[in-house]
Amino acid sequence: MLSRTLFCLAAFSAVSSAAFADTVWLKNGDRLTGTIKLLDSKKLLLQTDYGGSIPLSWDKVATLQRDKPVLVQRGEYESNIEVKSLKPASQGQVIVETEQQGVQTVPLASISQIVPPRPLLHDFSWKGNIDAALNYKRADKDTDDYDIDFKTQARHGMWRHNAQGSYDREKKDGAVSTDNWSLQYALDRFFNERFFWQGRLSYDRDKVEEISRQRNIGTGPGYQFWDNELGAFSLTALLARADYQYRDGDKDSFYSVSMKWDYNRYVYGQTVQLFTIGEVGRPLDNTASFSLDTDVGLRYKVTNWASLNLKASKQLVSGAKGSLNETQYSAGIGVTW
The missing domain is CATH 2.40.160.40 (monomeric porin ompg)
Known part of the structure; x- marks a missing residue:
């Protein structure tokens, strides 16, 4: 009974960790989980526990998911907008949710930069x-x-x-x-x-x-x-x-x-x-x-x-x-x- 309980707790912890992790789907069918650090210069940087910081070519990404807010820039000269979440969509697209424009599906190719916001007050x-x-x-x-x-x-x-x-x-x-x-x-x-x-x-x-x-x-x-x-x-x-x-x-x-x-x-x-x-x-x-x-x-x-x-x-x-x-x-x- 004790071993079964420990197994259930471990399984629940693993599922919870996966649920809160960012996910990137590649066009070759691979799926990677971690924390999206940034997108810049057509490189998506994913921080992982298993491989450190992994740079991914933006044109190889099929779609992605992040449940925490990020700053997204569409086009090289447009200002960043705060996005509540990124949800997976069909290949080459992603669903974004913003305060001003609500939920909409946009092509990945239109996104030039992704940066997680840094709050004013945080730990040391x-x-x-x-x-x-x-x-x-x-x-x-x-x-x-x-x-x-x-x-x-x-x-x-x-x-x-x-x-x-x-x-x-x-x-x-x-x-x-x-x-x-x-x-x-x-x-x-x-x-x-x-x-x-x-x-x-x-x-x-x-x-x-x-x-x-x-x-x-x-x-x-x-x-x-x-x-x-x-x-x-x-x-x-x-x-x-x-x-x-x-x-x-x-x-x-x-x-x-x-x-x-x-x-x-x-x-x-x-x-x-x-x-x-x-x-x-x-x-x-x-x-x-x-x-x-x-x-x-x-x-x-x-x-x-x-x-x-x-x-x-x-x-x-x-x-x-x-x-x-x-x-x-x-x-x-x-x-x-």
């Missing part, structure tokens, strides 16, 4: 990446080059914590040509899905350039354009106090205004990620006429957690004592979570 989440590039060259002129960067973000309810840092060191034929590191922490307080207020601290240390230390503390409003399975994009305007210290011991302090951006976008079914993060600013008292600090690059995901990366970094300070103009290019491996 943590994501980030670490990228490393190492280069050793032994020839007439020996070269050692190290470049390590990290970025992480933790979100709980209306609060978001952001931390990032980098370390760069280059040595050519025994002489150090680059040796610097930086750390930054920012705290965001959201008021709704889009608007937030940020407070930020940052510190930069350079042992080679004329500007040896930079300290910044700032605050200001921000706007989150989107944050979902396809990536994220936000802009933040900051009023900050900056302190510069030079190698000869001189110091400068001034207030500045700046615009900070943080953009990343997945393409080809989360295989390739394009990203750029940076800040452009100008002092209020014109101590320095212009400053720029930015990274631009891409990551290619080899597995769910490992990636190859290419990156270009630019740091520019013009109009101040010891003006800085430094550009670096790197290629390496990384870890993403």
Whole structure:
């Protein structure tokens, strides 16, 4: 009797799990269950317990089913609409249910994007990446080059914590040509899905350039354009106090205004990620006429957690004592979570 009861419970659990899972039917007759993560670039990404994230060609999908809400885009230039559910239909079609238009059957070919909505309030989440590039060259002129960067973000309810840092060191034929590191922490307080207020601290240390230390503390409003399975994009305007210290011991302090951006976008079914993060600013008292600090690059995901990366970094300070103009290019491996 006990074994029969346990068997019934196990069977009921399996049926319940299948009932709440998303289902994709392929044109070859196969049926796959899991969680639909997104549709983009004609790739449907299905998260499964048995095979991880599986990319499916959109033109090979016969129909699909999802009982939870999703954001659906029809056409390349139309805005997303919230769909209550997706129900299976005849091959090449799906039944969608919306608040405005009710229930209707649409061709799969007309759907260009599917993204599960991300609610404003949710449990604790943590994501980030670490990228490393190492280069050793032994020839007439020996070269050692190290470049390590990290970025992480933790979100709980209306609060978001952001931390990032980098370390760069280059040595050519025994002489150090680059040796610097930086750390930054920012705290965001959201008021709704889009608007937030940020407070930020940052510190930069350079042992080679004329500007040896930079300290910044700032605050200001921000706007989150989107944050979902396809990536994220936000802009933040900051009023900050900056302190510069030079190698000869001189110091400068001034207030500045700046615009900070943080953009990343997945393409080809989360295989390739394009990203750029940076800040452009100008002092209020014109101590320095212009400053720029930015990274631009891409990551290619080899597995769910490992990636190859290419990156270009630019740091520019013009109009101040010891003006800085430094550009670096790197290629390496990384870890993403």
